[in-house]
Amino acid sequence: xxxxxxxxxxxxxxxxxVSKIHxxxxxxxxxxxxxxxTFDSGTFTAVMGPSGSGKSTLLHCAAGLDKPTSGTVxxxxxxxxxxxxxxxxRLRRDRIGFVFQTFNLxxxxxxxxxxxxxxxxxxxxxxxxxxDALLARLGIExxxxxxxxxxxxxxxxxxxxxxxxxxxxxVIFADEPTGALDTNAxxxxxxxxxxxxxxNGRTIVMVTHDPNAASYADSVIFLADGRIVDTLARPSAEAxxxxxxxxxxxxx
Amino acid sequence: xxxxxxxxxxxxxxxxxxxxLMALRSLxxxxxxxxxxxxxxxxxxxxxxxxxxxLETGLAASGKDRTLLIRLPAILGGWSLLIVTFGVVxxxxxxxxxxxxxxxxxxxxxxxxxQVQILTLVEVIATALPAALAGLVPGVLLGRLLLSRLSAAHxxxxxxxxxxxxxxxxxxxxxALTAAVAGAMLAGRRAGQVPPVAALSASAxxxxxxxxxxxxxxxxxxxxxxLGLGTGMSTLAQENGPLLSSTAGPAGVAVAVGLALLxxxxxxxxxxxxxxxxxxxxxxxxxxxxTRARQQGSLIAPLTLLIGVxxxxxxxxxxxxxxxxxxxPHLATVNYLIVLAIVGFAVVAASNTLVAATRARxxxxxxxxxxGATRRQILAVVGTEALITTxxxxxxxxxxxxxxxxxxxxxxxxxxxxxxAGPLFVLLVAVALxxxxxxxxxxxxxQIRATATQ
Numbered sequence: 274x275x276x277x278x279x280x281x282x283x284x285x286x287x288x289x290x291v292s293k294i295h296x297x298x299x300x301x302x303x304x305x306x307x308x309x310x311t312f313d314s315g316t317f318t319a320v321m322g323p324s325g326s327g328k329s330t331l332l333h334c335a336a337g338l339d340k341p342t343s344g345t346v347x348x349x350x351x352x353x354x355x356x357x358x359x360x361x362x363r364l365r366r367d368r369i370g371f372v373f374q375t376f377n378l379x380x381x382x383x384x385x386x387x388x389x390x391x392x393x394x395x396x397x398x399x400x401x402x403x404x405d406a407l408l409a410r411l412g413i414e415x416x417x418x419x420x421x422x423x424x425x426x427x428x429x430x431x432x433x434x435x436x437x438x439x440x441x442x443x444v445i446f447a448d449e450p451t452g453a454l455d456t457n458a459x460x461x462x463x464x465x466x467x468x469x470x471x472x473n474g475r476t477i478v479m480v481t482h483d484p485n486a487a488s489y490a491d492s493v494i495f496l497a498d499g500r501i502v503d504t505l506a507r508p509s510a511e512a513x514x515x516x517x518x519x520x521x522x523x524x525x
Numbered sequence: 526x527x528x529x530x531x532x533x534x535x536x537x538x539x540x541x542x543x544x545x546l547m548a549l550r551s552l553x554x555x556x557x558x559x560x561x562x563x564x565x566x567x568x569x570x571x572x573x574x575x576x577x578x579x580l581e582t583g584l585a586a587s588g589k590d591r592t593l594l595i596r597l598p599a600i601l602g603g604w605s606l607l608i609v610t611f612g613v614v615x616x617x618x619x620x621x622x623x624x625x626x627x628x629x630x631x632x633x634x635x636x637x638x639x640q641v642q643i644l645t646l647v648e649v650i651a652t653a654l655p656a657a658l659a660g661l662v663p664g665v666l667l668g669r670l671l672l673s674r675l676s677a678a679h680x681x682x683x684x685x686x687x688x689x690x691x692x693x694x695x696x697x698x699x700x701a702l703t704a705a706v707a708g709a710m711l712a713g714r715r716a717g718q719v720p721p722v723a724a725l726s727a728s729a730x731x732x733x734x735x736x737x738x739x740x741x742x743x744x745x746x747x748x749x750x751x752l753g754l755g756t757g758m759s760t761l762a763q764e765n766g767p768l769l770s771s772t773a774g775p776a777g778v779a780v781a782v783g784l785a786l787l788x789x790x791x792x793x794x795x796x797x798x799x800x801x802x803x804x805x806x807x808x809x810x811x812x813x814x815x816t817r818a819r820q821q822g823s824l825i826a827p828l829t830l831l832i833g834v835x836x837x838x839x840x841x842x843x844x845x846x847x848x849x850x851x852x853x854p855h856l857a858t859v860n861y862l863i864v865l866a867i868v869g870f871a872v873v874a875a876s877n878t879l880v881a882a883t884r885a886r887x888x889x890x891x892x893x894x895x896x897g898a899t900r901r902q903i904l905a906v907v908g909t910e911a912l913i914t915t916x917x918x919x920x921x922x923x924x925x926x927x928x929x930x931x932x933x934x935x936x937x938x939x940x941x942x943x944x945x946a947g948p949l950f951v952l953l954v955a956v957a958l959x960x961x962x963x964x965x966x967x968x969x970x971x972q973i974r975a976t977a978t979q
Contacts, residue, residue, distance in 0.1 A: 338633060338721045362637040377630050381550040391635035393543035397535035407533075436634070439533055 283350070285444040285476040286312040286335050291344030293330050293499075304330040305341065306499035312444065317470040317477045319487035321513065322496035323521055328480045329448065331496065335478065336369055336446045337361045349443040366395045370437030374449035376429040378421040378436075384408070385417045388435045399439060411435055411465070427458025434465060438475065445469075447479040451486050463489040484513035495520060544640060548647040551624075558620055561877040563656035565616045565870055566701050569609035570657045572866045574664025574689075574697025576602045579671060582688040590684050593675075600771045604778040605866075608830065610704045611782050612870045616877070617649055617708030619823055621716055623881050628716045638717030645713035646706070653705035657698040664697050665689050738789045738822075746786030753779030753928060760932035769936060770841055770860075777929025781833030784921040788829060789822030791917045796821075799913065806902060810909035817882075824878045825918050828957045831871030832922025836950040837929030838864050843945035844930075844937055872960055879964035883907065887972040900973055907969040911961035919954045926950055 293305040304327045312318050312335075322328045333339035335346060337353045346353045349368050356364060371377075378387045385404060392399050408414040411431045413424075421429050430450060437445050447466065451459035467489050469475040479490060487493050488510040495503040497520050505512060576598040583594025628641055636644070668687050675681040757776035763769055784791075792814050799811025814821055842860045893903055926946065934943040 333722055359637045359639065362632070362635070365633070366635045371633055377633070379547070379551075379627065379630070382547065386546065386550075390543060390547075392533075392535060393538065394540050394635040394637075394640060396537055396540045398538035398542075399533050399535045403533045441533065 283314050284311045284347070285314045285316075285349060286310075286478065287345075287347040288331075288335060289345040289347075291331075291334055291341045291346060293327075293334055293339070294342045295330075303499050305334065307344070308499070308501060309344075310494070310501065312476060312478050314443070314476050315470065315474045316492070317467060317490045318479070319490035319493045319508070319513075320478065320480045320496060321482060321484075321487055321493055321517060323517070324482075325498075326496040326520075327499040328482075328496050330499075332446055332448055332478070332480050336371070337365060363395070366391050367440065368443040370440065370442040370445040372430065372433050372437050372445060372447040372450045374452040376421070376426075376433045376453070378429060378432055380421055383418050383420060384413065384424070384432050387421065387432055388439055391436065392440055395440075404439070407435055407439060425458065426454050427461055430454060430458070430462050431465065434462070434469075438469065444476040444478060447477060449481055450479060451481070451483060459483075459486065482517075484517060485510045487513045540640065541643070544644050544647060548644055548651060551627075551648065558623065558877070558881070559652045561873050562616050562620050563652050564873050565612050566653055566656035566705060567660040567663075568866050568869050568873075569613055569704070570660025570698050570701035571662075571664040571667060572605050573602070573609060573700050574661050574693055575667035575671060576605060577696035578665055578668035578687050578689040578693040580696075581690055581692040582668075582672065582684055582686075584692075585688045586684045588683070590681050593680060594684070600774070604775045606700065607775075607778055607782055608834065608867060608870070609701060611785070611830070612827070612874060613653075613701060613704040614708035614711070615823060615826060616874055617653075617705055618712040618715075619874075619878055619881070620649075621645055621709070621712035623885075625716070625719055629719045629721055632719060632721040641717045641719075642710070642713035645716050646709045649705055649709035650702075653702055653709075657701040657705070660701060661694060661698055665693070668693075738787070738819075742786050742789075746783045748783070749779050749786065750783030753777070753781075753783055753925070757928035757932055761935060763936060765936050769933060770845070773841060773929050773933040774838060776932075777837035777925045778834050780928045781830050781837075781922060781925035784833070784924060785826035785829045788825035788917070788921065789818040791921060792818040792821040792825060792914075795913055795917050806905045806909055809906045810913060813906070813910055814913060820878075820882055821914060824875060824882070824961075825914055825921070827871040827874035827878070828915065828918035828961070829921040829925070831868060831875070832918055832950070832953045832957055833925025833929075834867050835864050835871075835956075836922070836946070836953045837926040838867075839949045839953075840926065840930045840943065840946040841933055843949065844934060844943050847945070848937060868956070871957075875957075875960050876964040879911075879961060880968050883965045883968040884972065886969075887975065890969065890972050894973070903973060904966060904969060907965050908962065911965045912958070915954065915958045915961050918957055922953070922957075923950065 288308055288310045291305055291308045291310075292303065295302045295304050306327075308327075308331065320328050320331060330339065334341045335348075337346070337348065337356070340354075348364065351364065351368075353361065353364070365371075379390070382390065385408070388408070389399055389404060405414055405417065408417050411434065413428055413431050413435070416424055416428060416432075421432065424432065445466075450466070451462055454462060463486055466477055466479065470477055470491075477490075479486070481487055488508050490508065491506070493505040493508045493513055493516075494501055495505070495516055502520065503516060505516060579594055580598040580602065583591055583598065586594055631641060631644075632638070665687065668689065672681065672684070672687050676685065753776050755776075756772050756779060760769065760772045760776060763772060796811045796813070796815030796818065799807050800815060802808050802811060838860050890903055894900075930943065930946050931941060934940055934946075
């Protein structure tokens, strides 16, 4: 593991001419088509697009969960193609946090154990007081010794968020983080994501199909058929919805 | 509501601690699965312990007792070993496979493939070690029982006490444990290769991935089946005597194990045939069988063993009992106990597989309800699947039974098909059918009820 330096406004994630083809021959689908993108440190970006536009593939490739067919992905300046599976695991532990639509907490571990798991698997045990402080800031300190099944959806997503930020990653990938939540819980989680970026300088890339969720981001990237077709800075929910509608009508 | 601005302070620790914690937690969360797997191991360990104790006693004895007490466990031990190893390895890989999604999730958040392997191993050993050790107690008792039966039949004269020393412990618990660890390493390697993206796919729980049959399985299954067939043929060349069952028994076991390994191919073939049926229930059942051939194979396998080894061994024993006494009677207890152990194993393994597989299909059932299937239709599909599975196992098991019984009967009695074989075969097929129906239909009813209330 190399030493980590964090200069101001460095690119947290870079994609250079990334293509991903699923399947082969006649059944081949070009899920990503020559995509080049930079997510700067300290920004909150939403990735939007109709179903099948390649948003999930983009997230998987950017996070090193899936290998692109061609092109380069760099996280924190590190070229992912230079790592084997074990190396990628270490990189994910140190530099990447994940928040999923279905929370993906281990049902057999308590909240606190879930939160500290990635660090512990990396051979580092965080101080209990630090973990408790983080849980307190997220408003779930009283749930620390409960199992995930005993928590509401919104609370579970906070636990997932705590797990994602604890290792202080270079970037947090959120895959439809509000998809399984009611509107109130969704709003809380979105505020949480936004304040993590504004107040603590985190970097978040969020895939969503909800214009309202996207409006919390600094900018929105629109994908269609594996290509970036549009971007929108300081989006409002209405503007995002209007863009989405045009994409849905088949402007290619 | 803000996140930390100061760095989290950590001290170095061993990742193993986290792995151990997770292993213990997940064991506690799945007591039923662990219990079932432990039971398979316990039965296997007990069986091998009993035979090892007889062998150890034989090694310490002298004269005719020595010959008998070495020969008997050597003959029975060989195929018991085969069955126990097969049972333990397949149970362990089933337990690991049930958790594929959780494994994938671990891979996304932090765990390296190696850590997943270690976790698998720790979990398996945590269950296998106590089970294997616990098997020593009934094993020694079983050994004593066998020895006293042998003494009562005057087959063993000078030996009165069972010699259960280090050899018994090593072979009994050691072999069962080794099989479990080998199974865990095989399954753990595959678990480590589960791609992290698998945790993120929407259709979680419905496991249709993976090839139905790997080349290794085809080769191993084919070779073991051929060996069994060869051994069965060699029974015909044997002279009519007490050693006749020493080739007939293992031949049937080998064929049953070999065909069990090839079971996914049978599921594909059977499913393909049904998929052309005129009845919608039959067609649906056939498609499930075909697309889930790998999973169905791990269900057909223990049932094949149950029917093949069970009816083969019992029929052989019945023929023996009807003949003028050779050294048959004192072997009878041993054979009956072995069949009992195999039945126990098959019941546990098959019902465990089936309950888990049916539970994982809750999402499927929900989709079927949404697309207009009635409850009755879904249950009919599940019941039909159970029936077809049993029929396939009956065919495969029937071949194994024939390999044991036919040559044995020809040499022993001069008739090809003994009267005893038919009813026993039917009985064991009925047991298999009862297991599949009881393990699948009530589980499906609960699943459908659960989706209805959502």
